[in-house]
Amino acid sequence: DVKVTQSSRYLVKRTGEKVFLECVQDMDHENMFWYRQDPGLGLRLIYFSYDVKMKEKGDIPEGYSVSREKKERFSLILESASTNQTSMYLCASTREDSHNEQFFGPGTRLTVL
Amino acid sequence: GQQVMQIPQYQHVQEGEDFTTYCNSSTTLSNIQWYKQRPGGHPVFLIQLVKSGEVKKQKRLTFQFGEAKKNSSLHITATQTTDVGTYFCAAPSGGSYIPTFGRGTSLIVHP
Numbered sequence: 001d002v003k004v005t006q007s008s009r010y011l012v013k014r015t016g017e018k019v020f021l022e023c024v025q026d027m028d029h030e031n032m033f034w035y036r037q038d039p040g041l042g043l044r045l046i047y048f049s050y051d052v053k054m055k056e057k058g059d060i061p062e063g064y065s066v067s068r069e070k071k072e073r074f075s076l077i078l079e080s081a082s083t084n085q086t087s088m089y090l091c092a093s094t095r096e097d098s099h100n101e102q103f104f105g106p107g108t109r110l111t112v113l
Numbered sequence: 114g115q116q117v118m119q120i121p122q123y124q125h126v127q128e129g130e131d132f133t134t135y136c137n138s139s140t141t142l143s144n145i146q147w148y149k150q151r152p153g154g155h156p157v158f159l160i161q162l163v164k165s166g167e168v169k170k171q172k173r174l175t176f177q178f179g180e181a182k183k184n185s186s187l188h189i190t191a192t193q194t195t196d197v198g199t200y201f202c203a204a205p206s207g208g209s210y211i212p213t214f215g216r217g218t219s220l221i222v223h224p
Contacts, residue, residue: 042215044214100203101158106155
């Protein structure tokens, strides 16, 4: 059974803190994605990675960075958290030959105070 | 910005009634996917449509891709409380192969 896991379901941080969100997939997928989900706005792509050490900006990369040192792990980093980054963060992965059937993790609800 | 416009944003139905959500694009889409997200859950892939005029069925769910490949719909016949959730369409935008998600339609089923 395919699986994408995220390090935390809920996280509370303070403004200015550095925040790490971790995502791990056990499907040997090449592509991994980070989205944020906000009410009424759907899912918006922050960054994606198509290989180890490779990354591409999505639609809303400002204030975020990513790291992919191993194939199975994709990290989202908030260098200095701000209140407008309070959101649900979803990680997803796909096979190399298909970007369209995305497997999502359970999500991390981040609150920045 | 969003390439696919999804309507309606919310839909309340009585259990047993039908439900339809629509996705529309100003440009031709190479393919479109549909996902379902239960309350408190994460999006789960339902189906992908690729061909012009394609119709696919999954039990009470019917998915259609328009002849011009600019619109798609998801129709649920005789809704049940288990159908509650948000339904998203997603399609590659511009020259990218990465799908952009619609804003979703939240289905509320009243018993």
